[in-house]
Amino acid sequence: MVDNNSDQDQKEKLDLQETAQSLVERVLQLFVPRKFLVVIMSIFILTGFVSEFTSYTFKAWDIFTDFIGVKTTTMNSHENDVAREWVVFLDRAEEFEQINVMREIIVHAVEAHIGTENESPWSHFVRNLRMVRDIEFEGGWILVVDLLGGISCENHMSESLKSYQAYLDNPRLKDVVGSILSQARVIKYDLEKFEEFYGVASNVPPMPAQTICN
Incomplete structure (x- = not known):
C-alpha cells in the first residue's frame, strides 16, 4: 500500500527547500557583490549549509556556480x-x-x-x-x-x-x-x-x- 501522506510530506519538504534556496540566492544576489558571493557561498557549502538543500556538497557548488554565472578552473x-x-x-x-x-x-x-x-x-x-x-x-x-x-x-x-x-x-x-x-x-x-x-x-x-x- 502506497503511503500518500509520506509522499505528500516529501513533496512539501522539497518545495520548502526550493523556496528557501531561491530566497537565499535572491538575497545574496541583491546585497552581496558577486566576487564576495563566491567566497561566502563556498564557506556555506563547506560547512554543510547549502548541502541541506541537496544530498551532495559538490552538487551544491555546481548548482551555485551555474546560477551566478561564475566560471571556475583548476590551476595546473x-x-x-x-x-x-x-x-x-x-x-x-x-x-x-x-x-x-x-x-x-x-x-x-x-x-x-x-x-x-x-x-x-x-x-x-x-x-x-x-x-x-x-x-x-x-x-x-x-x-x-x-x-x-x-x-x-x-x-x-x-x-x-x-x-x-x-x-x-x-x-x-x-x-x-x-x-x-x-x-x-x-x-x-x-x-x-x-x-x-x-x-x-x-x-x-x-x-x-x-x-x-x-
Missing part, C-alpha cells in the same frame, strides 16, 4: 607554483603542445652543454621552467622560468635575469637560449588577471610571506 601544478610570484617570461604560443616543444628545445640544449648531473646555474634554470596559461592574452600558453625558485621581488628577478644573459659561454647554448633570453622580461603571474580570463581557481595556493624589496 606549474601555475600553482608561480601564482602571485615574479617570474621571467620567455615565450608564448597558442597551444600547449607548442610551448612544450619550446621547453624541450631549451632543456635539450642545456643538457647537451652541461650534462644531466652538473649542478650549474643552467640546471637550476631548466628545473624551474614552467608552462602556464597566458595572463596577457586569453587562451594561450606562456613559458616562464622562476630563476630564484621561490618568493622574490621584481628587482631581484631582473638582476638574476641579467646574470643569466651574461652567462652564455657556449655557442650552442647561446644560439638556442640566447635569442630567447634577449627578449625575456620580468612579469608577475598575477592571480587576479588569471582568474579574469580563466575563472575562479579552486586550488589557489596560500598567500606567500611578504618579502622586503628594495
